[in-house]
Structures are given as C-alpha cells and as structure tokens.
Amino acid sequence: MIEVRFHGRGGQGAVVASEVLANAAFREGYEVASFPYFGVERRGAPVAAYARIDDKPIRIRSSIYEPDYVVILDNSLLKGVSLLEGLKPGGTVMINYPDDEKLDNVRPEYRYYTLDATAIAASHGIGSKVAPIVNTSIMGGFAKICDMVSLDAMLESIREKAPVKKDENVAAAREAYERTRVVRA
C-alpha cells in the first residue's frame, strides 16, 4: 500500500487532486480510498487530503500519519508547520514551486520534485490569473514520479473529474508531466 498526503489552500483543489489520483489508480486496477481533512471550507485556509492505493481491498479507516508521498499545492505553506511530518524515510515530496527559484531546506532522506503548477494552470486559463486551480497540473506531474499511475490513466481521470474546461485541464496536466523537475532523486 502507498499513502499520499496533499497540502493546499481552500480553492486550489487539493481534495479533488486526491480524488483524481484515486480514480486514476482505480483505472490502473488498484483498490483506492481518498478522503479530505476539513470541515470548514474556507477559501485560502490550509486544507489536507489523503489517498491510499493498494492491490488489496482497503479496510483501514483511520487517517494517514506516515505517508510515502507528500504533495504540496501551495509553497507558501512551507513557512508554516512541518508539512513533511511523518513522511517515511526515502519518501517523496512534490512541490508546486516556481521554475526560476531554488528550493531551500532540502533534506537528505527524501526525494524532491518541483513543478511550476501555478504558471502552467494560469497559462491554460484554469481558475483565475491570481488564483489558478493547480490540482490537475500537479497531478500530471505526479504521474511522472509515481510508477503506479500512468499519464494516460491520470489524464482520463482528470477528464472525468474536471467539472469544466476538460481539454484545458488535460493539456495542463500533459504539459506539467513534461516540465516536472528533479531536485533530489
């Protein structure tokens, strides 16, 4: 079983990102569960979501405390509480981060990938210019770093889940897949 934790802010689509991933892995033949941690749905407030992927039916219903992957949709969250809490040694971090800035505080026990999902989503007109919805872009990148889910399955899942602008969301994810950068493998 792999466990993934998503961090974002209300309005960026972290919860839908977890659903897109679960749905994509399901298309690949895995058993899946995705769930949000929220209750007060406020735009801009920190939000977490989770996904489990396994080759057996998933029975466990408690939260995820020791994920294999942490996906960060908003890098302003990096200044707050430790987003990497509980991440297993050897685990993977994926961050929505500008291409022209250097990522600090890279820890030796983890693999790091970055992706300028904000720029990609904005260039495809997803969400508004000031508040682009980055979830589908970041999931395009996730298909590159996780070998359980192919890009095709991810794109099909995005096409199914995106409520509007399906073509734009798929195009953004495809571009994000190509533009995912390795910081530390």
Place this chain on the structure above:
Amino acid sequence: MRKVMTGNYASAYGAKAARAQVIAAYPITPQTSIVEKLADFVASGELDAKFIPVESEHSAMAACVSASIGGARTYTATSSHGLTLMHEVLIWASSARQPVVMTNVSRAMAPPWSVWADHMDSVAQRDTGWLQFFCESNQEVLDTIVMAYKVGESRDVMLPAMIIEDAFILSHTSEPVDVPEQDAVDSFLPGFDPDIKLEIGKPMGFGSLVKPDQYMEFRYKAMLAMTRARTRIAEVEREFEEAFGRGYGGLLDEYRCEDADAVLVIAGSAAGTARHVVDELRSRGLRVGMARLRTFRPFPHDEFRALAKRIPGIAVLDRSYTYGASGAFYTEIRGSVGPEEDVAVMKNYIAGLGGRDITPKAIERVFEDILSLKSQSQVPQEPEWIGMKGMEGRMR
C-alpha cells in the same frame, strides 16, 4: 459497474437503484451532497421521482410519511441536528407503520460544534421504532438501502429504516463501489404496494385518537413487527447475496471470532480498522476477533448471548456516551447476556467522539487491556475513555 464514489453518492445511487418515488429533504446544512446528487438525478430524468425541498427536517420526514401513506416509496437524508429535529416525526413514521428509508450521516451534536463522525445523533433515536443499520463501507451503504426497502416493506414488518453512514470517514471518502444493474435490482426489489393506502375516492383516516382500551394493541403489533424484522433481515440478506454476491453478516457480523480469547464489539466504519488490527494481532499469535454490530434495532440479543457464552473477554467500543450510564451498545449487550458468573469479562470503552481518529494503535490497546482482565471484578463501573488529552484517563 464499479465506480469510485463517496459514501454520500453511494447513498444517492442506492435510493436511485431502489427507485424512490418521493424524496423530501431540507437542502441546507447539515444536509449533505446526498440530496444534491438525487436532485441531479431527478432533474436529468435518470430517476423518475418527485423531489420536494422543504423548510426543515421535521417537514421532510412529515412529507415522507404522508407520501408513504399515499403508497409512494420514499427516501430522505439528514445528519446530526437535522436528525434530532425530526425526532417527533420519526416516532410518527414507525407508529404509522410507514417504511420510509433514510440515510443519516452520523455526526456529533453541538455544543461544541463539530461536523465529524460520532454516533450520538443515531443512538439518541434508538427508541423511535426505526430499524437502524450501521454501515462499514460505501458499498454497504448502497446495498443496505436496497435491502432496507425490501425488509421494511415486507407485509409483516412495515417499519422505517435508518442507514447510518459515518460522517467524513464514509460520507466524504471516495472508494470503489459497485452500482448494481437496474434490471437486477428491479427483480430483487418489487415496487411498493401496501395493503392499505390513502386513495382518492376511498376516504380513510390515519393516525386518529384511540382510547386506552386500544392503544396497547397498536404498540404490541409494532413490537411483533420489529421482532419479525430480525428474521426478515437475514432472509433478505441471503436473497441479496444470491443475486449480487455480497453479504454483510446479518445482525452481528463476526470476524475471526471462532477460537478467540477476546472479541471487540464495534459499529460503523471503524470496524474496517478493527479487521486490520485483528489480522495484525493474529499474526503475532494473539487470538482476537471482531463482532460488528450491524443492526442496533432490532438488537441482536441472541447472537450476543451466544458470543458471550464462548468468548472469555468482550470489549465494547461505543462512539457515543449515555450520561449517567455507559455507552449505549454496552448497556444493551449487558442486558442481553445472563448472570455475570456465566459470561465473559466485559468492558466498555468510549472512543472516536466528534471525529477523534480511531487508530489501529487505539484498538490494539483495547485488545491488550481486555486480554489482561481475568474477572469482572477487575472492571470498573465507569467506561474507559480512550486517548484523553491532559485528563485522567483510566488507560493511557
């Protein structure tokens, strides 16, 4: 077809599969996406039903009861404060013997405000005369709605049913759910055709005043109906299993209890985590099992009596608390079994209130604790509250 969906959508698909004809619901918080999805189904023509948005949950249930008296199959959904506002009409529904089916997304009651999983809202409706089914998965939510209509509408039952879906843990979790073929559901569940209903041109009174010389007989007949529901639930589940290949263990769903030294009794979604822990502990050589309380009403008294006779230690985990007594499940189980000296050591644990996570570690500790107890005299009167922060918990 298998699709990834939330518990709320599983509820909506269940009501659609059962071809609910009248759906009355309060559309604002604490309502959930269940009725939003059903409104979509009705608007798109996928479900041929009358959708009635009403001004309160009290009215929602009143509309369902009335439509049911008129011979329509009815469905509604609510949660927490919405359910408790319905209380008066819940009793009306069962006493009028109308087989309304409802999903309750089980949540904590305020204050303090909480929107997370807790069974207090559902448990507080124990005495309303409804069948109450606690579900472990989104698939079970969908399937139980279909089965509940068949049980409730049985001529010798005619009682309403509440499908209990844990907030967030099921309601907002997306997981694979098999949506059964409509043809298969149609042949499993015939249309609602009550013997007595309100019809134009056939004037009839429902819910009139009766004098003391008649009232008790109405109650007695409802009691008999609830008793028959026990058998009916098992029969309907067998038929369902034959048709769809899925079963849920009847009233009390036992997991690896055969040779167990200790069994955990639990209800709702946390049972999945408990199965995981049972397998872990078994692999370490501890003989433990889990008994999932699937129906709170009717209560599986016989099943518990049999379990208590053969299992040395029984831990009962309640996700609610009845002040001045103990967890409601524990009280009921205690009442099921005979004199103390003949039965297992039994202890009550309170956990998971207001959405506090019931972790594998917490369940593991419960098993360790119950296995360490040798006689009932070692068990304190008050239940043990698990994972209390900065307070004197009995177990840390």
